[in-house]
Amino acid sequence: MNTPEHATTNTADPSGGPSVNTAEQPSTNPATNTVPADTVNTTVNDAVNGTEGAATDPGAPEVAYTRAGNVVPIRPDAARTPEDIPEQGGDPLAGRGTVLDAPADADGDAEVVRHPVQVDPPEPAKPSWWQAAREAKVRPLVPAWARSRSEVRQRAKWLAGYAGHTTAYHAIRCPLYAAKLAARAPRGLGRVVVAGHRWVFDAEGKPLRIAAVAAGATDEYRRLTEIRETRVRKRSTVVFLLFLAVLAGVFLLVTALSPVWSWLTIAAAVGVFGWVGTPADKPVIGRAVVTSKAPKLTSDVVVRALTALGIAQINQAVSKGPGITFPAPITRDGPGWRAEVDLPHGVTVTDVMERRDKLASGLRRPLGCVWPEPVSEEHAGRLVLWVGDQNMAAAKPAAWPLAKSGKADLFKTVPFGTDQRGRPVGVDLVFANMVIGAMPRMGKTFSLRVLVLAAALDPWVELLLFELKGTGDLGMFERVAHRYASGPDTDTLDKAMEALRELHRELERRSKTIRRIAKENPAACPENKVTPELARNRKLGLHLVFAAIDECQELFSHEDYKAEATKLAEGIIKRGPAMGVILILATQRPDANSLPPGVSANAGLRFCLRVMGQTENDMVLGTSAYKNGIRATTFGAKDKGIGYLVGAADDPQIVRSYYIDGPAAETIVGRARTLREKAGTITGHAAGEAPEATGPAHSLIADVAAVLGADETKVWSETIVDRLAALRPEVYGAWAELDGRTKANQLAAGLKPYGVETGQVHGKTEGGKTANRRGVVRADVEAAANTHRRKTTNVDGE
Numbered sequence: 001m002n003t004p005e006h007a008t009t010n011t012a013d014p015s016g017g018p019s020v021n022t023a024e025q026p027s028t029n030p031a032t033n034t035v036p037a038d039t040v041n042t043t044v045n046d047a048v049n050g051t052e053g054a055a056t057d058p059g060a061p062e063v064a065y066t067r068a069g070n071v072v073p074i075r076p077d078a079a080r081t082p083e084d085i086p087e088q089g090g091d092p093l094a095g096r097g098t099v100l101d102a103p104a105d106a107d108g109d110a111e112v113v114r115h116p117v118q119v120d121p122p123e124p125a126k127p128s129w130w131q132a133a134r135e136a137k138v139r140p141l142v143p144a145w146a147r148s149r150s151e152v153r154q155r156a157k158w159l160a161g162y163a164g165h166t167t168a169y170h171a172i173r174c175p176l177y178a179a180k181l182a183a184r185a186p187r188g189l190g191r192v193v194v195a196g197h198r199w200v201f202d203a204e205g206k207p208l209r210i211a212a213v214a215a216g217a218t219d220e221y222r223r224l225t226e227i228r229e230t231r232v233r234k235r236s237t238v239v240f241l242l243f244l245a246v247l248a249g250v251f252l253l254v255t256a257l258s259p260v261w262s263w264l265t266i267a268a269a270v271g272v273f274g275w276v277g278t279p280a281d282k283p284v285i286g287r288a289v290v291t292s293k294a295p296k297l298t299s300d301v302v303v304r305a306l307t308a309l310g311i312a313q314i315n316q317a318v319s320k321g322p323g324i325t326f327p328a329p330i331t332r333d334g335p336g337w338r339a340e341v342d343l344p345h346g347v348t349v350t351d352v353m354e355r356r357d358k359l360a361s362g363l364r365r366p367l368g369c370v371w372p373e374p375v376s377e378e379h380a381g382r383l384v385l386w387v388g389d390q391n392m393a394a395a396k397p398a399a400w401p402l403a404k405s406g407k408a409d410l411f412k413t414v415p416f417g418t419d420q421r422g423r424p425v426g427v428d429l430v431f432a433n434m435v436i437g438a439m440p441r442m443g444k445t446f447s448l449r450v451l452v453l454a455a456a457l458d459p460w461v462e463l464l465l466f467e468l469k470g471t472g473d474l475g476m477f478e479r480v481a482h483r484y485a486s487g488p489d490t491d492t493l494d495k496a497m498e499a500l501r502e503l504h505r506e507l508e509r510r511s512k513t514i515r516r517i518a519k520e521n522p523a524a525c526p527e528n529k530v531t532p533e534l535a536r537n538r539k540l541g542l543h544l545v546f547a548a549i550d551e552c553q554e555l556f557s558h559e560d561y562k563a564e565a566t567k568l569a570e571g572i573i574k575r576g577p578a579m580g581v582i583l584i585l586a587t588q589r590p591d592a593n594s595l596p597p598g599v600s601a602n603a604g605l606r607f608c609l610r611v612m613g614q615t616e617n618d619m620v621l622g623t624s625a626y627k628n629g630i631r632a633t634t635f636g637a638k639d640k641g642i643g644y645l646v647g648a649a650d651d652p653q654i655v656r657s658y659y660i661d662g663p664a665a666e667t668i669v670g671r672a673r674t675l676r677e678k679a680g681t682i683t684g685h686a687a688g689e690a691p692e693a694t695g696p697a698h699s700l701i702a703d704v705a706a707v708l709g710a711d712e713t714k715v716w717s718e719t720i721v722d723r724l725a726a727l728r729p730e731v732y733g734a735w736a737e738l739d740g741r742t743k744a745n746q747l748a749a750g751l752k753p754y755g756v757e758t759g760q761v762h763g764k765t766e767g768g769k770t771a772n773r774r775g776v777v778r779a780d781v782e783a784a785a786n787t788h789r790r791k792t793t794n795v796d797g798e
């Protein structure tokens with residue numbers, strides 16, 4: 001005999017109807033809930049059929065019988081009659097109709113009874129008009145362009161230019177137009193005479209009269225002839241009177257008025273007759289501007305393009321319904337069309353963005369015109385498709401707003417570029433760091449230059465600039481930079497490293513100053529970070545520092561510098577923003593070796609121009625950027641200066657950096673120099689000072705000599721590094737965190753300029769074991785230290 005079981009099994013409704021939940025076991029699962037086949041309660045089935053089943057004796061135990069004769073207990077609240085079955089959605093039969101039997105097993109003992117339970121939530125009450133209206137999106141009273149002062153200015157400027165050009169174009173062609181009209185005037189006169197003759201003699205009634213004659217309709221013909229005679233009489237009179245009036249006018253002109261009026265009248269008459277005599281296909285006036293009109297974007301075109309993407313859900317939605325919906329009308333938006341689209345369920349904007357090339361093909365537009373974007377505040381399937389009239393790369397670059405005049409304030413947004421629609425895009429550099437990455441020759445240095453120019457135009461900002469390619473792309477800034485070096489050589493790398501160390505040390509000093517101010521005067525430093533007021537107080541030394549390293553891969557992938565450079569850059573990028581230190585790194589090789597992950601992961605602003613693959617893309621734009629459809633790989637070779645900018649707004653933006661060539665940059669730097677001279681902020685390199693002049697009063701060689709014990713002839717490099725870190729933690733602290741081999745490399749690179757080589761040194765480990773490791777010979781160090789002391793004493797003496 002089977003034992004009753006209460007185990008439940010979830011099954012989907014095989015009929016495909018609404019899911020139901022059997023009464024055997026209470027279940028919170030919305031899917032169908034059934035009892036095992038061999039312990040099936042027949043109660044409901046029988047109750048529905050009105051036959052055998054449940055015990056009827058009130059005192060009898062709550063049992064039921066299976067068809068095989070098994071007795072199973074009935075849950076007290078189980079339904080026993082059709083009326084007990086809960087009603088569904090107000091339809092008493094709805095529930096009963098979906099009571100289903102499971103297929104019987106081999107001995108015919110399996111019968112599953114399912115009590116229907118509503119699994120879908122009830123239809124929510126329709127919100128009131130008041131509620132719906134309050135939650136509705138308010139559309140702006142004035143279009144976005146009219147609220148942007150610069151866009152209004154741009155449009156007004158364009159309109160004035162357009163009107164001026166058109167006027168001038170036609171003005172210089174006036175004689176040509178007059179000649180054309182004069183040549184066509186006789187023809188026009190002929191047309192007027194012929195038309196007048198036809199009207200007076202009722203030419204339009206002629207076919208009817210001929211038809212009446214042909215049909216032999218005498219009465220009809222007579223009636224038509226009478227009409228014609230009346231008309232001809234009246235119209236002849238009109239023409240005669242007109243003729244008399246013209247004659248009188250001519251007489252008056254010739255006899256009473258000045259010849260000017262005669263000529264004017266003749267000109268007007270020639271003009272009118274010339275215009276009448278002009279063939280329809282040869283207009284007198286040509287076009288001042290020829291527009292290559294971009295095709296209009298319509299919903300049909302969008303749907304056709306979307307179905308060409310090869311996304312099954314889109315094709316299914318279009319062919320079988322419900323189709324693709326457009327929550328807002330397709331409108332003009334800047335120099336292009338904007339369509340808002342609700343993609344079918346399950347299709348995301350990313351799915352479309354990653355097929356941008358196919359979309360462009362479907363729209364029959366160049367790739368540089370087609371820009372699908374997500375709408376972050378809406379669902380993942382809300383697409384905004386902007387289709388420009390012109391390829392973004394081919395459009396004339398906008399002028400940098402600060403190119404001609406003005407100064408910048410790095411505490412405010414500085415202009416960086418324009419988006420696809422030509423709208424200005426700015427970046428907030430303060431409290432941020434930036435990474436710029438791209439393939440070679442795509443506009444990395446030009447975009448970096450825009451930012452350096454902005455920083456240069458803020459006279460309170462200290463510039464530390466290193467260009468490690470050696471082409472002098474940032475050479476114009478020598479006049480304003482506190483530190484500057486250009487070149488692919490070790491000397492330049494050393495200078496860049498020294499600047500990073502200096503910045504790292506500076507962070508210590510700044511954090512102490514900020515802590516002190518926050519304690520003494522909390523109102524002056526409410527967020528424990530540099531404020532514009534603090535930055536301009538020279539005594540505090542909290543001015544903004546703008547450090548940029550172009551081609552930073554040279555530093556981060558250099559065998560001798562990479563470990564220290566990574567540590568320093570990570571420290572600066574993490575702690576610098578609050579202390580007013582802005583670090584910008586540009587690289588043409590955005591991979592883990594050239595841009596350490598710890599550095600790239602902490603950058604707040606990212607600008608990625610064309611790159612070749614997903615890894616480079618995500619290295620610059622952040623993890624998962626590629627997966628989310630933010631793909632700088634889709635830019636073409638002609639998309640110079642165009643990239644994805646992340647961090648400047650809530651959503652990634654496509655931006656073309658302002659184009660400022662070398663000579664223009666030179667001029668702007670000239671203005672920056674004047675501003676700095678007035679503010680008294682020409683320091684360091686720009687003031688002709690070498691870094692050593694302001695550098696630390698210690699030197700590595702002297703420090704190494706100082707940490708060598710009197711009885712030591714040879715010492716391992718890693719031991720020396722540990723002692724150096726203890727001697728000057730603020731300088732060598734970062735070295736001590738490196739591993740043994742890197743410590744040795746670090747020391748070797750540091751001692752190289754002093755002519756001290758490291759080599760294998762036999763020594764003992766802390767555990768007493770002997771080992772061979774890299775180290776220095778005391779005599780070499782002392783000799784180099786003496787030479788250095790002599791040199792620096794001479795310099796000081798001078």
Ligand SMILES: Nc1ncnc2c1ncn2[C@@H]1O[C@H](COP(=O)(O)OP(=O)(O)OP(=O)(O)O)[C@@H](O)[C@H]1O
Nearest residue numbers: 440441442443444445446588640641656657658659
């Ligand atoms: N915003 C822009 N608009 C138009 N053209 C640009 C823009 N930015 C750069 N370019 C063009 O791209 C070319 C390459 O720019 P740039 O020198 O900045 O590239 P790069 O990525 O720094 O190259 P490399 O990797 O060799 O240093 C420039 O000569 C310039 O003509």
